[in-house]
Amino acid sequence: RKGKTPEEVVKKYLQKVKSPPEEDCTICMEPLGGPSGYKGPGVTPVSRAESVGRLAQCGHQYHFQCLVAMYNNGNKDGSLQCPTCKTIYGVKTGNQPAGKMEYHIIPHSLPGHPDCKSIRIIYNIPPGLQGPEHPNPGKPFTARGFPRHCYLPDSEKGRKVLKLLLVAWDRRLIFSIGTSSTTGESDTVIWNEVHHKTEFGSNLTGHGFPDPGHLNNVLEELRAQGITEDDGLME
Ligand code: APR
Numbered sequence: 059r060k061g062k063t064p065e066e067v068v069k070k071y072l073q074k075v076k077s078p079p080e081e082d083c084t085i086c087m088e089p090l091g092g093p094s095g096y097k098g099p100g101v102t103p104v105s106r107a108e109s110v111g112r113l114a115q116c117g118h119q120y121h122f123q124c125l126v127a128m129y130n131n132g133n134k135d136g137s138l139q140c141p142t143c144k145t146i147y148g149v150k151t152g153n154q155p156a157g158k159m160e161y162h163i164i165p166h167s168l169p170g171h172p173d174c175k176s177i178r179i180i181y182n183i184p185p186g187l188q189g190p191e192h193p194n195p196g197k198p199f200t201a202r203g204f205p206r207h208c209y210l211p212d213s214e215k216g217r218k219v220l221k222l223l224l225v226a227w228d229r230r231l232i233f234s235i236g237t238s239s240t241t242g243e244s245d246t247v248i249w250n251e252v253h254h255k256t257e258f259g260s261n262l263t264g265h266g267f268p269d270p271g272h273l274n275n276v277l278e279e280l281r282a283q284g285i286t287e288d289d290g291l292m293e
């Protein structure tokens with residue numbers, strides 16, 4: 059399958075704008091009525107008629123070239139996220155390194171979920187070399203604290219969250235490579251933007267139970283990554 063060019067990807071999500079509003083493009087801070095603030099190699103010229111576009115779903119408007127520049131700065135997976143409202147166009151993927159996700163039921167209840175057993179998820183990611191999609195391509199990365207064990211109640215909602223976490227894993231969105239805010243170490247595997255509970259029977263770290271809002275928070279965080287309850291249905 060031949061890949062689309064960045065221009066083709068961006069165009070797919072845009073509607074035409076005949077007369078740009080008298081506002082600034084919030085990517086480059088230059089007026090939408092004038093040229094994009096992006097210059098230099100890799101910025102291909104556009105006709106005046108195509109210089110501004112409206113994102114089809116959320117309606118936010120930007121210079122076409124600014125959106126292309128933003129896309130090129132990301133991991134170029136065919137998806138685009140509106141920088142204003144975070145609406146996702148296409149399927150967002152991340153740069154989680156290779157590894158394994160497993161889960162099983164354990165016959166114990168979590169604090170706050172006395173009526174059900176629990177799900178234990180085990181993530182295992184070995185250290186390795188960073189790829190082109192990582193902050194320092196070619197440089198090694200470390201992986202601390204693996205296997206990492208995480209817990210969910212084995213309730214209807216807990217199982218729903220598990221299904222969506224499996225989707226997030228496939229889309230490489232559970233972990234990333236960067237600087238750990240806990241240890242300060244750089245070029246290491248870190249949790250991405252979806253919170254996990256890593257403590258079973260206690261809550262010494264703040265990443266344990268009980269936490270009545272946890273499952274709803276995770277569903278919200280998954281939604282921000284473009285993963286919704288519809289994704290759990292496709293298996
Ligand atoms: N358990 C679950 N989530 C955590 C933990 C933890 N022990 N520590 C931090 N987080 C959450 C943070 O709240 C933040 O949202 O992960 C996110 C990223 O934090 P970092 O410290 O940058 O992530 P990382 O270095 O991957 O995690 C630190 O988590 O699972 C443990 O073994 C791991 O000790 C390590 C710790």
Ligand code: ZN
Nearest residue numbers: 083086121124
């Ligand atoms: Zn712009």
